[in-house]
């Protein structure tokens with residue numbers, strides 16, 4: 001169903017990755033409707049601008065902006081984060097939504113297996129680079145879009161990038177989505193004592209462009225056998241966006257952190273996703289791969305700034 005919370009987000013700034021299409025675009029649209037300043041972060045700036053324009057026209061919220069972010073490039077992630085840190089007063093919600101599913105054995109600019117690189121490592125670096133900004137904005141929320149597919153995942157810490165095993169696109173997707181839940185768990189642990197929360201979610205199964213590499217989005221749509229039933233089982237992108245919207249806005253989720261949601265319901269993720277030791281090891285491996293200083297990832301929390309207030313440091 002639709003988001004159980006009707007809360008608005010006036011004065012808040014939200015970043016949504018992979019927001020030019022699918023669930024990300026509908027998440028951005030719904031949040032724009034609720035009054036926030038929405039930053040769409042997409043690999044292709046033209047598509048991003050087009051989506052931002054469409055959302056502005058649709059919601060009459062003119063605080064909807066497009067920014068370039070290629071999660072398959074550490075350089076692009078650093079450039080995006082630098083711009084946000086320098087130009088934005090605050091970041092209240094970061095929705096790590098972008099993903100690649102079951103693509104061929106591609107690698108990112110920095111040589112990571114594409115699905116791990118985009119779905120996990122890219123968002124891992126992005127989140128860490130924005131962490132001080134999130135803390136300075138008060139009770140900010142990090143929302144990591146995972147998938148039920150994480151239950152079939154296995155994180156191989158010795159071979160995260162599929163260099164020593166035969167590549168399996170499906171298993172690589174499941175690994176990346178399990179990594180997202182483990183990352184959320186460890187992030188939440190590290191955020192204890194701050195007001196910032198981090199949760200992950202499964203949006204439900206939706207008809208989006210995610211199946212572009214599997215042919216599923218085409219074959220199932222055109223299937224005369226599944227056709228009539230397909231729509232009973234599968235959500236529209238708009239409906240699949242509602243859980244992300246809920247985690248972003250719901251007042252009742254204030255202070256809730258380190259949890260996994262299946263749509264609107266908090267649930268236990270797979271046992272592998274509740275392994276604190278694995279989460280800590282994955283954090284260390286991920287930090288090493290993206291070249292993140294551990295010290296930077298653990299800097300003490302600065303004082304929170306109430307909405308609308310700009311500190312000297314931020315205004316300079």
Ligand SMILES: NC(=O)c1ccc[n+]([C@@H]2O[C@H](COP(=O)([O-])OP(=O)(O)OC[C@H]3O[C@@H](n4cnc5c(N)ncnc54)[C@H](O)[C@@H]3O)[C@@H](O)[C@H]2O)c1
Pocket residue numbers: 017018019020021022023024041042043069070071072073096097098099100101118145146147148202203204205206207208209210211237
């Ligand atoms: N659709 C489903 O059934 C389903 C089920 C479970 C989880 N999910 C998750 O929901 C999220 C949204 O997926 P969707 O279904 O809307 O798919 P989608 O393919 O329509 O959207 C994914 C977005 O990620 C972006 N992206 C891919 N690579 C990128 C990169 N290198 N840099 C920046 N952006 C990049 C794409 O451009 C696109 O905008 C994903 O995290 C996906 O894993 C979807």
